[in-house]
Amino acid sequence: MNAQMKPPVAPSASSPLDKEPALAHLAEPSTPNAAASDAMIEVRGLSKLYNGVAALSDVTLSVGKGEFVTLLGPSGSGKSTLLNLISGMTTPTAGKILINGTDATTLPTNQRGLGMVFQNYALMPHMTVFQNIAFPLQVRKIGKDEIRQRVMDVLKLIQLEHVADRRPRELSGGQQQRISLARCIVYNPPLILMDEPLGALDKKLREGMQLEIKRLHADLGVTMLYVTHDQDEALTMSDRIVLMRGGKIEQQGTPEALYFKPQTVFSADFIGSSNLFPGKLSKDKGGLMLRCAAGAFDVPAADGAFVAGSAAVLLVRPENIMVETPADASGRQQIAATLKDTVVLGGIVRHFLETPAGEQIIAQELNQPNRARLMRGDAVKVSWRVDDGRLLPAERA
């Protein structure tokens, strides 16, 4: 049909369960930020305007072969726009898209050879489950016997062989989404795009499906570009997270990097919960101090961008704040606060505190059987290791 699509796999090796030759090249381990030659997707200076308003502006991104990359961001940040530009459903206003090393910027959608999973499953209501999964194979003019074999193989892989003859609407949401995954992997696309695929499922089911998608990714070695607005989902599943904001990439990196080394207040705020102290840097005792409403804080060593006189924000994660100060208080920043509330979330305890200046602080610790109980209204001294804090540039207004 076209040069982009992979040739049909030999019938004998058609099971996606086996590491067949057709999939072998995908199974190689790859490093994040892979060099251009092993990039599955290369996006350069990509922009999309709708009536003069940028849904995506000047995005450059590379996704390595076999990588699991998540586009994370609030609603309207351009995640779907980027995905649809890669699939070819929309045409870019400016920029270039390379898929598997070839320029696909103007390639018609049906020649890009991709797979896509949608939030609403997008299963054909007039076809049975079997016919739905067979559809992309029929499109590729594959023989009847091989189609039957491959469809049954993927159905076995997702453990839904028994629903082959049912209609999609007779299945639960979770089952429908697994069928739509099966329909995608049955033709071995080297790249699978997913736009909030678990958005319509309840929490319990979602967690199960996250693991299932991870397992398929590991087994098939396929490249996945996954869209979600759920930070937990992104942290659980991704090799790399690309955080989007207002049509631009705010920050990208491993889940750990985004959590522990956010570069902006937006990143810090979007991923995990955070205590943010906005203030002004000043020189003191040879080191930098941050003057904010709650007082003057020691700050961790930071790079040259932070100079005395500039505005900055100190980030301290709740789990790094202790409500009682340990005996050895050296290297710790201490401030007075009043306990407003304590919430016990099973294994975790979360304290909500307020400084005399009125700033809200959240502290989090692991629950212990004989934890000393604090009372609402207790005056306490909270503290954190200065090095656990992180200095961020002030948000541009």
Place this chain on the structure above:
Amino acid sequence: MTRPLRTAAVFFVPVVAWACYLFLLLPSVIVFPISFGTGGEFEFPPRAFSLELYRQFFTDAAWWGAMTQSLMIALMTALATTVLGLPAAYALQRASLPGAGLINGFIMGPLLVPVIVLGLGLYLQFAPWNLLNRDVSLFLSHTMLAVPFMMISVGASLRHLDPTLENAALIMGASKPAIFFKVVLPQLKAGIAAGALFAFLISFDEVIVAYFVTGPETQTLPVKMYSAMRWELSPVIAAASTLVTVFSILLAIGIMMLQRKEKQQ
């Protein structure tokens, strides 16, 4: 509203409504018993039950011929309407054509123009081309009248069709024709069938335009009925009316069932 007023309303509104229904329905219903009269003249109530008028209808070539003419033109209109209206509705809904609103207005136009004006216009148009009293002019006129109904019927089905399905098929590698025939068409079946029945019914019932563009050889049943009323006042017309009414009701029920079936999907 005060209480007694409301009670009065509850009582009177259905009464008035039924009175209106009966007023509208009776003239059609009254031909039923007349059609089973003994022939010769209109009689109500008929003195005896007989199928004489139906025998006359089916043996008189003028009546029977008009009936087959109507059926043939209606069938051709339904087919042409489907072939023209379906792709037009799909294109107008899915492809972002420049001037789509204008094209749509042009196709739906015949709905807005009084049929008598259309009839006159078509007559004046076909006359110099020597197409009056030909099947083709009737067929073209009826197709023009019926296409808007196909557009409405298919358009309604299309609005319920999730465009993600077509996008999904495209991403899976399907060609545009494959998407139309394997993804879109199967889901529009009920809407197309309803539109085709509508088209059939419109052509089968239509008298004004047909009166303008047909001649003695191409007379349809409604035109024949009309002229029979004016010139012969033959009671066979009661049998013809009954046949047309029953047939139309059956088609309307068919359309309703198709529309309900589609809603359930």
